[in-house]
Amino acid sequence: MTLFDLETVRQDFFSLFGLPRQQGIDADRLDALYREIQARVHPDKHAHLSDSDKRMAMQWATHVNEAYETLKDPLKRARYLLHLAGHDVRLETNTAMPTAFLVAQMELRESVVEAKDAGDVDALDTLLRRLKNEVKAEFDNLRVALDEGNLEHAGALVRQLMFQEKLLNEIDDALACLEG
Amino acid sequence: MALLQLSEPGESAAPHEHRLAVGIDLGTTNSLVATVRSGMSVVLHDDQGRPLLPSIVRYAADGAREVGYGAQVHQSLDPRNTIVSVKRFMGRGLKDIAHIETLPYDFIEGEGMVKLKTAQGVKSPVEVSADILRALRERAEASLGGQLTGAVITVPAYFDDAQRQATKDAARLAGLNVLRLLNEPTAAAIAYGLDNGAEGVYAVYDLGGGTFDISILRLSKGVFQVLSTGGDSALGGDDFDHRIFCWVSEQAKLSPLSHHDARLLQMRAREAKEFLTLNAEAPITAKLSTGEFVDLKLTTEIFKDITKTLVQKTLGPTRKALRDAGLSPDEIKGVVMVGGATRMPQIQQAVGEYFGQEPLNNLDPDKVVALGAATQANLLAGNRAAGDDWLLLDVIPLSLGIEIMGGLVEKIIPRNSTIPIARAQEFTTFKDGQVAMALQVVQGERELVSDCRSLAHFELRGIPPMVAGAARIRVTFQVDADGLLSVTAREQTTGHEARVEVKPSYGLSDDEITLMLKDGYNHASDDAFRRALREAQVEAQRLVEAVQSALKEDADLLSTLERAHVDSCLAKLQTVLIGDDRRAIDNAMDALSKATAEFAARRMNQSVQRALAGKKMEEMENL
Numbered sequence: 001m002t003l004f005d006l007e008t009v010r011q012d013f014f015s016l017f018g019l020p021r022q023q024g025i026d027a028d029r030l031d032a033l034y035r036e037i038q039a040r041v042h043p044d045k046h047a048h049l050s051d052s053d054k055r056m057a058m059q060w061a062t063h064v065n066e067a068y069e070t071l072k073d074p075l076k077r078a079r080y081l082l083h084l085a086g087h088d089v090r091l092e093t094n095t096a097m098p099t100a101f102l103v104a105q106m107e108l109r110e111s112v113v114e115a116k117d118a119g120d121v122d123a124l125d126t127l128l129r130r131l132k133n134e135v136k137a138e139f140d141n142l143r144v145a146l147d148e149g150n151l152e153h154a155g156a157l158v159r160q161l162m163f164q165e166k167l168l169n170e171i172d173d174a175l176a177c178l179e180g
Numbered sequence: 181m182a183l184l185q186l187s188e189p190g191e192s193a194a195p196h197e198h199r200l201a202v203g204i205d206l207g208t209t210n211s212l213v214a215t216v217r218s219g220m221s222v223v224l225h226d227d228q229g230r231p232l233l234p235s236i237v238r239y240a241a242d243g244a245r246e247v248g249y250g251a252q253v254h255q256s257l258d259p260r261n262t263i264v265s266v267k268r269f270m271g272r273g274l275k276d277i278a279h280i281e282t283l284p285y286d287f288i289e290g291e292g293m294v295k296l297k298t299a300q301g302v303k304s305p306v307e308v309s310a311d312i313l314r315a316l317r318e319r320a321e322a323s324l325g326g327q328l329t330g331a332v333i334t335v336p337a338y339f340d341d342a343q344r345q346a347t348k349d350a351a352r353l354a355g356l357n358v359l360r361l362l363n364e365p366t367a368a369a370i371a372y373g374l375d376n377g378a379e380g381v382y383a384v385y386d387l388g389g390g391t392f393d394i395s396i397l398r399l400s401k402g403v404f405q406v407l408s409t410g411g412d413s414a415l416g417g418d419d420f421d422h423r424i425f426c427w428v429s430e431q432a433k434l435s436p437l438s439h440h441d442a443r444l445l446q447m448r449a450r451e452a453k454e455f456l457t458l459n460a461e462a463p464i465t466a467k468l469s470t471g472e473f474v475d476l477k478l479t480t481e482i483f484k485d486i487t488k489t490l491v492q493k494t495l496g497p498t499r500k501a502l503r504d505a506g507l508s509p510d511e512i513k514g515v516v517m518v519g520g521a522t523r524m525p526q527i528q529q530a531v532g533e534y535f536g537q538e539p540l541n542n543l544d545p546d547k548v549v550a551l552g553a554a555t556q557a558n559l560l561a562g563n564r565a566a567g568d569d570w571l572l573l574d575v576i577p578l579s580l581g582i583e584i585m586g587g588l589v590e591k592i593i594p595r596n597s598t599i600p601i602a603r604a605q606e607f608t609t610f611k612d613g614q615v616a617m618a619l620q621v622v623q624g625e626r627e628l629v630s631d632c633r634s635l636a637h638f639e640l641r642g643i644p645p646m647v648a649g650a651a652r653i654r655v656t657f658q659v660d661a662d663g664l665l666s667v668t669a670r671e672q673t674t675g676h677e678a679r680v681e682v683k684p685s686y687g688l689s690d691d692e693i694t695l696m697l698k699d700g701y702n703h704a705s706d707d708a709f710r711r712a713l714r715e716a717q718v719e720a721q722r723l724v725e726a727v728q729s730a731l732k733e734d735a736d737l738l739s740t741l742e743r744a745h746v747d748s749c750l751a752k753l754q755t756v757l758i759g760d761d762r763r764a765i766d767n768a769m770d771a772l773s774k775a776t777a778e779f780a781a782r783r784m785n786q787s788v789q790r791a792l793a794g795k796k797m798e799e800m801e802n803l
Contacts, residue, residue: 056777
C-alpha cells in the first residue's frame with residue numbers, strides 16, 4: 001500500500017478525497033468522505049493517546065478542514081484548480097472587466113445602498129436572490145471554461161465572481177445590520 | 181463501513197479500566213456536574229440530593245468561603261461579598277458590563293478583565309469561577325470515589341477567545357484537567373441527538389441566565405457537524421429579571437435603592453418571572469430597608485410587553501445563523517430548546533412562530549448541557565463502548581483578524597470555520613533595517629479595530645535587517661479544537677524563526693496559574709506533590725497502553741531497528757512509572773513520544789487510506 005504523507009497531500013486536495021481534479025464535483029461524495037476521514041483523524045479520536053498522536057491528529061484535522069473548505073466552495077475550488085494548473089489569476093493587477101458587467105454591478109450596488117438606507121429588508125432579500133441566480137449561471141460558464149482548459153477565460157470569470165461575492169457579502173452585512 | 185471492521189486509533193485504550201471523567205455546565209445562574217455511569221449520562225447530586233449548584237460564591241469577612249446554596253442565602257444580606265452571575269464578567273472589561281450601576285460590587289479594572297474587591301481581598305472572575313468548579317470537582321470525586329482523569333467544561337458557543345481562555349484558566353485553577361471546552365448548544369445537540377437517534381438539520385436555541393446561543397447542526401451517521409452559530413454573550417434570563425426590576429422601581433416610584441434592597445428586588449423579579457411560566461399573574465411584594473413597601477401584580481401581558489425587545493434581540497442572531505448556514509427556517513427539522521430561560525411562554529411562542537413548528541421541549545433544559553458534556557468527556561477520556569462512535573465538528577463563532585493600516589481589520593479566519601483550523605499570512609517590513617514589528621489580533625465581525633475585541637498584541641522580533649519590503653514574515657494562526665488561538669511566526673527568506681512574544685490582553689500565564697495553585701495548597705504541599713505525581717503516573721500508564729496497543733495492531737509499519745528503539749523507550753517508561761520520581765517519568769514519556777512520532781504519522785496515513793478504500797468498496801457494493 002502506498003502511503004501518502006502530509007506533504008504529498010498538501011499538494012493536491014483532490015487526491016486527499018480521491019476525487020478527479022475538475023470543477024464539477026460530487027458534493028455528496030465530498031461530504032461523506034470528509035466526515036469519514038475526520039472520523040479517523042480528528043483530535044477527539046486521539047484525545048487519550050500520546051502527545052505525538054495528538055499533535056498529528058490536530059495537523060491532519062486542520063489540513064482536512066482546509067481541503068474540504070477549498071473544494072466545497074465553487075469559487076475557491078476554481079481558484080485552486082487554476083493554481084494547480086500554474087495559472088496566475090492576477091487578482092490585484094488585472095482589474096479590467098467587461099463594461100456591461102461593470103455597469104450592471106454598479107446599478108446593483110446602488111440598489112443595495114438604497115435598500116439599506118431605506119431599511120428595506122425585503123428589497124435586500126430580493127436583490128440577494130437575484131444576485132445569487134446570476135452567480136449560479138456564471139459558475140456554469142466557469143465549469144465549462146475549466147473543463148475545456150480555457151484558463152484565461154476561467155481566470156476572468158473568477159475575477160468577476162469574486163467581485164460579485166464581495167457584493168453578496170455586503171448585502172449580507174446590510175441585512176445583519178438591519179436585523180441587529 | 182460495516183464491511184471493514186478496522187480497529188481505529190481511538191479505540192486502543194485498555195477496555196477494563198474505566199477512567200473517571202465528568203462534564204461540567206458552568207452556568208451563569210446554576211452549575212452542574214454529570215458523568216456516564218453504566219452507559220447512562222447522569223447528573224451528580226450534592227449530599228442533600230440536589231442536582232444544581234447555584235453559581236454563587238461568598239467571601240465572608242470572617243474568612244469563610246461558601247459556594248452554592250450556602251452563599252445564596254446571604255445574597256441580599258451581604259451583596260458586596262456574595263458574587264452572583266460571575267460568568268458575565270469572564271474575560272470582560274468594565275465597559276463591557278451591562279447595568280453596572282445596579283451591581284453591588286466594588287469593581288477594579290484589571291488587565292483586560294475586571295476584578296472584584298471582597299472582604300477576602302481582590303478576586304478575579306477566574307478565581308470566583310474556579311471556586312465554583314472546585315466545589316463541583318469535590319462533589320464528583322466524593323460521589324465517584326476517586327480522582328478525576330479529566331473534565332469537559334461547557335462554554336456559550338458565542339464566547340470569544342478571551343472568555344474561553346478565562347474559563348480554561350478557571351478550570352486549571354480548580355485542579356481540573358480540561359479535556360475539552362465544549363460549546364453549550366453542541367453539548368445539548370449531542371444529548372438530544374444520541375437520545376433520539378436524530379438525523380437531519382437541527383437548530384439549538386439556548387437562552388441561559390446570561391448568554392444566548394443559536395447553533396445550526398447537521399446530524400448524519402454519528403457526525404454532529406455544526407454549520408453555523410450565532411448569539412449574544414450578554415443576553416439572558418438575567419436581562420428579563422432586570423426589566424421586571426426596572427418596571428417595579430418605576431411603578432412603586434422608589435427612591436434610590438441601597439445594594440441590599442436592589443438585590444432583594446432582583447430576587448423578587450426572578451421569582452415573578454419563574455411564576456409567570458405557569459400562571460397568568462405574579463404578585464411582587466417586598467419590604468425595603470427604607471420602610472417602603474412594594475405590593476404589585478405583574479401580568480403576563482405586561483411582562484410580554486416590557487420584554488418584547490429582548491425576545492426580538494434573539495431573533496436577529498437566529499436569522500444570521502440560518503443565513504450563514506445557507507438555510508431557511510422551513511429547512512430545519514427540529515428546534516431543541518435549552519436553558520432555563522426558554523421556559524418563558526413568550527420565548528416558546530416567538531421561536532415557534534419563526535421556525536413554523538413547535539419547539540422540542542422533551543429534555544430538561546437545565547440538565548441537557550451537562551449530560552451532553554459528560555458523554556463527550558467519557559469518550560475523550562477513552563471509555564469507548566460499542567455505539568459510541570460519533571464525532572463532533574464544531575466551528576469558531578467569531579472571525580479572527582489582524583489590524584492593518586488605518587485601524588482596519590483584515591479577516592484571517594472567518595466565523596463559522598470548522599475547527600481545528602490554521603491560516604497563514606505574510607507580512608513585510610516597511611522600513612530599512614527594521615528588526616521588529618507589532619501585530620494586533622482582534623476578534624469580531626466589524627471592519628474597524630475599535631469595534632472588535634482585541635485579543636493579543638504580538639511582537640515579532642529578531643527579523644534580520646533588510647531593505648524595506650524584503651523580509652517575508654509568515655504568521656500562522658492556529659485555532660485548536662477548544663476554539664483557542666495560538667500564533668507562530670517565521671521569517672521566510674532566511675528561514676529565521678522569529679521570536680513571537682505573546683502578550684495576551686487577558687488570561688493568565690502558566691506561571692501565574694502555578695503560583696495560584698501553590699497558594700491554594702499552601703498548607704498542603706504534600707497533597708499537591710502527591711496529586712501531581714499521581715497525575716504523571718496515570719498519564720504515563722495511558723501512554724504505555726496506547727503504544728502497546730498500537731504496536732499490536734500495526735507493528736508491520738516499523739522496521740526492526742525502529743521497533744527496537746520504541747521497545748527500549750517503552751521499557752524505560754514502564755520501569756520509572758512505578759517509582760516516585762516525577763521528573764524521570766516526564767523524561768521517559770517525552771522520549772517515548774518522540775520515538776513514536778513517526779510511527780503515529782504512518783498509522784494516521786494508513787487510517788486515512790483505509791477511509792478512501794472503504795468508500796470505494798461501499799460504492800462497488802452499491803453497483
